[in-house]
Amino acid sequence: MSGSATTSLTLGYYPGCSQTGTAAEYDRSSRACCQALGVRLVDVPDWTCCGSTPAHTVDHVLAGALAARNLLQAERIGHDRVATPCPSCLAALRTASQHLAQDVQPDSNAPEDMAPSFRAEVERLLDRPAPLRASAVSVLQVLAEDVGIAAIASAVKKPLTGLRVAPYYGCLLNRPPGLMAFDDPENPTALDRVLTACGATVVDFPFKTECCGAAFGMPRLDIMQRLSARILDMADTCGADVIVVACPLCQMNLDLRRGQVNDHSRRQGGREFSLPAPYFTQLLGLALGLAEADLGLDKLVLDLRPVLEAARAREQKRALEVAAVAAAKTAAKAAAKADGTSGQKPGKPGSEPGPKEDAPCA
C-alpha cells in the first residue's frame, strides 16, 4: 500500500437506515474519511432496509431476500464489494451472501440433500435472479486493510496526540468469526491500530466486545442501563478521555441514552460518566484535518470538543516539561564537559515540544 492518501479504490456503499437518522454523523464522517483517503464510495442505487433483526427472527428467507436485494442492486452497477458502516447491516448482508453460497435454509430440519433451495426461494421473493458474488465489508475493514494503517498514518495532518481513547468494537463487528472473517473475535485490534495511526493513545480496554444492551433499551431499559454502565465504568477506570464506537446502536446507548445510564449508575451508588462516545470515523476525520461540519460533531449529545481541548492542553504542558527536562540535561552535560570530567557518549537530543503549529480544530 503506497503511503499516499490517493489510494484509488472504488466500492459500493450501503449506508443503512440508522445512518439516515440517528447516526447521520456516522454516515457523514465515514464518507468524508473515505474521500480523504482516496476511497470512492458509490451509493447502492435505490437501497432498502437490510431486514435488520426483525426479519431474521421471523423468516430467514425473507431476511435473505431483503438483504440480497441490496447486494443485487450493487452487482447491477458493477460492484461486488459493498462497504457499510453499520455492523448490524453488515451481518445481515454477509449472512445473505453466505446462505446464498451454501444454498441451504438455516432453519430447515430436512436433510441437506432434501432441503429446499435457499436461492430458489429468495429468487421467488425477489422475482429475479439472486446476486451471485456480491458481499459486504465494514468501513473499518476497508480502512484498516484496503487503505492500510501506514497510509492512514501518513495522511494524518492533525494527530490526536495525548488523547486517551478506549476502542469499543461492540459485539457484532467481528463476530461470529466464521461469518465476519475479520480481525480477532475476542481481542480485535483493527480499531486500536487505526486510532494509534491517528496519534491517539489507545488504553488497554478489556471490554472491547462486551454487549452494550443493544435493542434492550426499548423492552428492558434496566438491562441496557446495567450493561452500558459497565462498559463506561471500565473505560473510565482505564483512564480513557473518550470511548470510541463503531456501531450506531452502541453509540445510541452510550451517548444518547447517557442520561438513563447515569440515572441507573447513581441509583446503584455508582458514579456518573462524562466521557464522550464519538464514532471512530469522527476522530479519524479530525486527525485527517477534515472540517467539523463534515464530521457531524454537532450531532453528538456529549460534546467532544472540551475533551479534545483538555487533551491538547495537557499534551502541550507535558511537551514543555519534557523540553525543560531535556534542556536542563543538555545544560548539565555542557557544564560537565566544560569541567572536562566527562568524555562519555553524547546525550540524545531532547524531544522537541509537541506540534504547536496545530490550530484548534475549527
Added chain:
Amino acid sequence: MRIGVMVCHCGNNIAATVDCEAVALAAREFPDVVFATDHMYACSDPGQKTIEQTIRDLKLDGVVVASCSPRMHEVTFRRAVERAGLNRYMFEMANIREHVAWISLDRKRNTEKATDLVRMAVEKLRYDRPLTAKSFEVHKRVLIIGAGVAGIQAALDCAEGGLDVVLVERRQSIGGIMSKLDKTFPTIDCSVCVLGPKMVDVGQHPRITLHTLSEVEELSGYVGNFEVKIRKKSPFVDWTKCTGCGACLEKCPSKKVPDRHNEGICTTTAITIPFPQAIPKRAAIDPTVCLRFTKGKCGVCQKVCPANAVDYDMQDEVLTEKVGAVITATGLDLFDHTKCGEYGGGRYPDVITSLQYERMLSASGPTAGHIKRPSDGAEPKTVVFIACVGSRDRSVDRPYCSTFCCMYTAKQAILTRDHIPDAKAYVFYMDIRACGKGYEEFIRRAQEEYDVQYIRGRVAQVYPTSGPTGGPSGGQLMVRGADTLLGAQVEIAADLVVLAVGAEAAHGAPELAEKLRISCDAYGFFLESHPKLRPVETNTVGIFLAGACQAPKDIPASVAQASAAAGKVLALLSKDKLESDPQIAQVQTIRCIGCGKCERTCPFGAIRMRELRDGSKRAEVVETVCQGCGICSVTCPVRAIQLAHFTDSQLLAEVNALCRTWDETTES
C-alpha cells in the same frame, strides 16, 4: 488348474441378505472351478478342516473363500491352504460381508453382486503364481527419538532386554515434560524424584548411547537395516571435559534469557545447565543470546572454566548410526494460550499456564515452591483454574480431549490449598474426565477434603477489575463465566488465573513423520497402524510409537506404551533374520527405460537406479523396503514394474470378469 470355492454364511451376517447356496451353485460354472460349497463359519476349525481336506482329496491348485474382509481372516485361510500343501499365495478372498451383506438388504441383488465378486476372485486366482518370502540379516540395535518419560522407559526396557540403544534428545537434558512437573496425580508423588533414578540409569547404562542437543536429520533403509543421520548441535562446551561445576553460570553476564525449563517465568544465563538433576549435567551455550556470538564480545565463561572446556569454535557434528528398529517418543507441546483472547493470556501477567504454575509449585522452581503472583509477587488468596483451554474447542481447531488436564487441574487445586490453606480454589470445567485407576477418587478428594469449588461452565471473559490510569494491572482479575448447573452467570474476583492448556503435537512432528515415512493425523500426532489392535506399530515396518507423540497421554499411559513398544522391538529383533513380504514390485529389466519416475514417486524410497555395464540405468526394487503399495506400477510409462500378486493381467482378468457378467445380465 483346479480351483475350489467356499462361500461363508458368517452365521447370519452374510446369509441373512445373501443366498450363499445360490452363490456356491453359480460358482461351479466358473472356469477351472471343480468344487464349490457353502459353510456356516469358514474360519471355524471345521471350516478350515473342510478346506484342507478338499485340497487334498480333489488335488486343488487354489482356493477362493467368499466371506469377510481380508483384514480379518486372510492370514487364517492362507495358513490353512499352506497346511494342505499349497503355496499360501494360491488363495483369494472375496469380501461379501462388508462389501455386500452389511450394506444392502436387497437379497436378490446382493446375491448377484456376491456371485460377481466370487467370479472376479476366481479369475484373479487363475493368474496367481506361488510366491516365496526372502530372508535378510538385522542390526540388533534400536534408535529411540525423544527422551521424555516414554523414551526413557523404552530405552531402559530395550537395553535390559539386551539391545544396544541409541537415544536422541533435542533438548540439552533428558527428562521431558515430566522433569518440569512438581507432583504427579493421583498419588502426589514428587515427579522428579520418581523420574530421577530412571534418568540416572539412562546416563549410566552401558548399552545406551545418549545424544542430547541432537536431532534426526535423515532415516534411510528398512526394517532391520535402518541408517540414521543424527545432527549433534554444538554446545560450545567440550562435554568430555565439563564437570558441571556451574562456575560459568555464575559469571555469565547475559542474565536476561527467558528460562525455558521454567516456562519463561524467570530468567537464566546464556550458558546454562537447565536444572540440578539434568542428565547429562553439562553446560551448553545458547548462541542466539550469548554476547560472544551476538556481539562478538565477552568470553567470561572460557576464562572462569576450571576444566578449560569452553570452545567457541566448536561445530555441529553429524553422526551415522545403523539400527534395526526405531521408536519415536517425541511427546507433546502445550497449546498456545494466547490464542484464546478471552482469557487474556499474554496480556495480563497474572493469567498463567498450568505448566508455569507447576514450576511455581516446584521446590526446585524459581519461587522455591512459593506461589507468587507474577505481577507483584503477592501470595494469591483466590486462584481460578480454567479447564479445556485448547481442548475440545473447535473454534481453535482443537476438537480432541487432551485427557490429562482434568486430573492435573485437580492436583494443582489440591496443592494450592496445601501451600496456602486460607486460599480459595475454583475450577471452571466442561465435564470431568477421570477415567483411570484412582482418578475419580482423586477428584472427589479435591472437592470434598480440599473444598475446591467446581463450577460447571465455560468462562466468557477474564478482565482486570481496576488499575492505575493507562492500563489495568496490579489489581484483581474478574473471571466471568456461566454456571450451567445453576443456570446463572458467575463472577469471581481472582488473584491468579491458571489456564489448563491442552496438548498439541510436538513442534516439528509432521516434518519428522516425513523423514521417518510414517503418517500423522490432521493435528500432527503420529498415526498408529490400527487404533485397537496395533496401537504401537506404524504402517512402516520397524518403526514404533511410544507416548504422547501418538495422542495426548498421561504418564502411566506413556510408560505403558513405551514398554509395549520396547516389547515389540525386542520381539522383532530377537530373530537373527527377518522374512520379507513377497507381494512387492518387480522390475522387468528388459522393458525398463530408466526414466526414474518410479524412484521419484515411491513414498518409501524402495526403488533405486542401478547402472548397467553399458552405462544405462534401470530401476531396481529394494525388496525389504517395498511395501507393495503399487504406486510405481501405475507410474511406469512402459509397464515395466508389476506388483507381484496384483499384476496387470490379474486386475484386467477381474475387470473382464465383471464386465462380462454385466453384459450377460443386461442382454438377458
